Amino acid sequence: xxxxxxxxxxxxxxxxxxxxxxxxxxxxxxxxxxxxxxxxxxxxxxxxxxxxxxxxxxxxxxxxxxxxxxxxxxxxxxxxxxxxxxxxxxxxxxxxxxxxxxxxxxxxxxxxxxxxxxxxxxxxxxxxxxxxxxxxxxxxxxxxxxxxxxxxxxxxxxxxxxxxxxxxxxxxxxxxxxxxxxxxxxxxxxxxxxxxxxxxxxxxxxxxxxxxxxxxxxxxxxxxxxxxxxxxxxxxxxxxxxxxxxxxxxxxxxxxxxxxxxxxxxxxxxxxxxxxxxxxxxxxxxxxxxxxxxxxxxxxxxxxxxxxxxxxxxxxxxxxxxxxxxxxxxxxxxxxxxxxxxxxxxxxxxxxxxxxxxxxxxxxxxxxxxxxxxxxxxxxxxxxxxxxxxxxxxxxxxxxxxxxxxxxxxxxxxxxxxxxxxxxxxxxxxxxxxxxxxxx
Numbered sequence: 001x002x003x004x005x006x007x008x009x010x011x012x013x014x015x016x017x018x019x020x021x022x023x024x025x026x027x028x029x030x031x032x033x034x035x036x037x038x039x040x041x042x043x044x045x046x047x048x049x050x051x052x053x054x055x056x057x058x059x060x061x062x063x064x065x066x067x068x069x070x071x072x073x074x075x076x077x078x079x080x081x082x083x084x085x086x087x088x089x090x091x092x093x094x095x096x097x098x099x100x101x102x103x104x105x106x107x108x109x110x111x112x113x114x115x116x117x118x119x120x121x122x123x124x125x126x127x128x129x130x131x132x133x134x135x136x137x138x139x140x141x142x143x144x145x146x147x148x149x150x151x152x153x154x155x156x157x158x159x160x161x162x163x164x165x166x167x168x169x170x171x172x173x174x175x176x177x178x179x180x181x182x183x184x185x186x187x188x189x190x191x192x193x194x195x196x197x198x199x200x201x202x203x204x205x206x207x208x209x210x211x212x213x214x215x216x217x218x219x220x221x222x223x224x225x226x227x228x229x230x231x232x233x234x235x236x237x238x239x240x241x242x243x244x245x246x247x248x249x250x251x252x253x254x255x256x257x258x259x260x261x262x263x264x265x266x267x268x269x270x271x272x273x274x275x276x277x278x279x280x281x282x283x284x285x286x287x288x289x290x291x292x293x294x295x296x297x298x299x300x301x302x303x304x305x306x307x308x309x310x311x312x313x314x315x316x317x318x319x320x321x322x323x324x325x326x327x328x329x330x331x332x333x334x335x336x337x338x339x340x341x342x343x344x345x346x347x348x349x350x351x352x353x354x355x356x357x358x359x360x361x362x363x364x365x366x367x368x369x370x371x372x373x374x375x376x377x378x379x380x381x382x383x384x385x386x387x388x389x390x391x392x393x394x395x396x397x398x399x400x401x402x403x404x405x406x407x408x409x410x411x412x413x414x415x416x417x418x419x420x421x422x423x424x425x426x427x428x429x430x431x432x433x434x435x436x437x438x439x440x
Contacts, residue, residue, distance in 0.1 A: 013171060117157045119192050126167040127195035155189030163190060171197040179229040183317060191340055201226050212330040216302045217256050220328035225321045238320055249318035253296040254325065260299045269415045271388060271432040275303055278385060278434060281412055287350045291377070294357025295340065298326035305331065311353075338362065340371065344377040352378060355387035360395055363402070384409060384435040390419065393427035401433065409435035 008049060122130055132147040139146040156163050162185055175198035182193060186395055205223045212341050222234045232238045235254065242252025252258055267274035279287055287309055292300045295313035306313045314334040315322040326333035336343070338357060358367065374384055391400055396416060412434040419428040 024052075025131055053352075117154070119157070119160050121292060124164075124167065125169070125171065125197065126164055126194065127197070129167060150195060151192055152187055152194045153191040155191075156185070156194070159185060159188055159190055159252050163194065167194060167196065169196065169198045173198055177201060177226070177228045177318065187316075187337055189339065191337055201228075208270055209328055209330070213306070215328065215330045216305065217261075218329075219254075219256065220325070224328055225324045227321075229317070230321065231319055249316075249320070250296040250322070253322075254320065255298070256297075256299070258295070263299055264303055271415055271430050273387070273413070273432060273434070275307070275384070279307070279382070281434065282381070282383065283342055286381075287383070290349050290351035290353065291334075291342070291344070292352035293352065293374075295326070295353075295355075297322055298329055298331045298333070300353055300355070301326070301331045302329055304422075309351075329363050339366065342373050342377050347379045347382075349377050349382055351383045352377060352387060353385040353387060356390065358386065359390035360392065360400075364399060368403055368406075371403070375407055375409065378437040380439045382437045383412070384433075384437070386433040386435060389433075391431065391433040396429050396431070404433070404435065408438065410438055412436050 080148045116130070117131075129150055130152060135146050135148055162181075166178065166182060167183060171310060175196060185191075203223055203226055207221060207223060209220065209224070210218050219235050219239065227233045232241065233336075237253040240255075241248055242255050242258065253260060264273070264275045266272060267277045289310045290304070290312070292298075292311050295301060295311075295315055298313045298315070301311035301313045310332070312332045312334050313326050315326060315334050316335070316337060317323055319403045323333040323335050334343070358370065362370070367397045378384060389400070414431075415429050416429055418424070420429050422428060
C-alpha cells in the first residue's frame with residue numbers, strides 16, 4: 001500500500017508526461033511547415049552584411065555563380081600577395097647588398113651566413129668540391145639528411161684565395177706541382193684539403209719497390225719520387241744532410257745506417273726505453289697495432305714490424321719525401337698534422353708512440369686536446385709511449401705533470417731528465433713515460 005504522498009504524486013507525473021508529448025508533436029508540425037515553405041520557392045529574406053556573399057540553398061545556379069566569383073576574388077588576392085612577397089624579397093636583397101657595401105667601405109667583417117662561411121661566393125672546381133650534393137636515394141637516417149657535404153677543413157674558409165689557387169687546374173689533366181703550397185695550407189688548419197679532379201705527376205723511370213722485408217732498411221732508388229718540392233734532388237743528399245750545417249726537421253732520419261739503426265734497441269735506465277722492455281710490460285702478443293705520431297722516416301714502425309706489430313706512421317714532408325720514404329720501406333704512412341683529429345675509432349689501438357713531436361711548442365689547450373685524442377683511440381690497457389717530451393724546468397711540474405695527471409693515464413714508467421746539449425742555464429728538460437689507459 002502506498003502512502004498519501006505517493007497518491008498525490010501520481011496525477012502530477014501524468015500531467016508532466018502529457019505536456020512533453022504535446023511539445024514533441026508541436027515541434028514535428030513546425031518542422032514540416034518550415035520545410036514546405038522553403039521548398040515551395042518562396043524567398044527567404046535574411047539581413048546579410050553588404051560585403052558577405054549571398055548563399056541560396058534552394059538556388060543551385062546562383063550558388064555556383066557566387067562561388068565562382070568568390071574563387072576569382074581569392075585568386076586575385078593570392079596573386080597580389082605573391083607580388084607583394086616578391087617586392088619584399090627584392091627590397092630585402094637590395095637592402096642587404098647596400099648594408100654589405102657600407103660594411104665593406106667601413107672595414108667591417110663580411111657576413112658569412114649565406115655562403116656557408118666563405119668570405120666570397122664559390123665558383124669553379126672549389127664550388128664543386130665544397131658541395132653539398134643531394135643524395136640520389138634521398139634522406140638517409142645514417143647521416144640524418146638528404147644532403148652530403150664533402151669533407152674539408154673549416155679553416156679553409158679563412159684562406160679562400162689560397163684554396164682557390166690550390167683548386168685551379170684543368171680537370172682530368174696533371175695536377176700542379178704544389179706539394180709545398182698544399183702542405184702549408186694543411187698546417188694553417190685547412191685540413192683535410194678539398195679533393196681535386198687531377199692526376200699527380202708520376203716519376204720518370206719508376207721501378208717496382210724492393211720486396212719485404214729487405215725494404216725495411218734499404219734506401220729506395222731516386223726514380224721512385226718527384227723531387228720538385230725539395231731542396232735535395234736525390235736520396236744521397238738526404239742521407240748526408242745530417243752531416244751538414246743547417247737546421248732541418250729530422251735531420252739524420254734518412255741515414256738508415258746511422259742513429260736510426262740503433263734507436264729503441266737499448267734501454268739506458270733513464271730517458272731511452274727499448275722496444276723489447278716496453279713490450280714485456282704487457283702480456284705477450286697483446287701489442288699488435290698502433291700509431292707513431294710524427295714518426296719521421298718510419299724507423300719505429302720498422303722495428304715494430306720486425307716483431308709482427310703493425311704501426312701506422314704519421315709524418316709531414318718538411319723539405320723531404322718522408323711519406324714516400326716510409327711507404328718505400330713497406331710501411332704505412334699517414335700525411336696528417338699534429339692538429340688533425342686522429343683518424344681512428346674509439347678504443348682500437350694497442351699502442352701510441354710519439355718522439356719529440358709532442359712538446360712545449362704546442363699551445364697548452366691544443367696539446368690537451370691531442371692527449372685526450374690519444375686516450376680516446378687507445379683500448380683499455382693500451383699504452384701511450386711518450387718519448388723525449390721537451391719542456392722547460394718551470395713548465396715540468398707547473399704545467400705538464402698536472403696535465404698528464406688530469407687526462408687519467410696510469411703511469412707504468414716516468415722519467416724526467418735534463419737536456420744538457422745547450423747548457424745547464426737553459427733549464428731544458430725531457431720527459432719519457434709509459435702511460436696506460438685504465439682497464440676500467
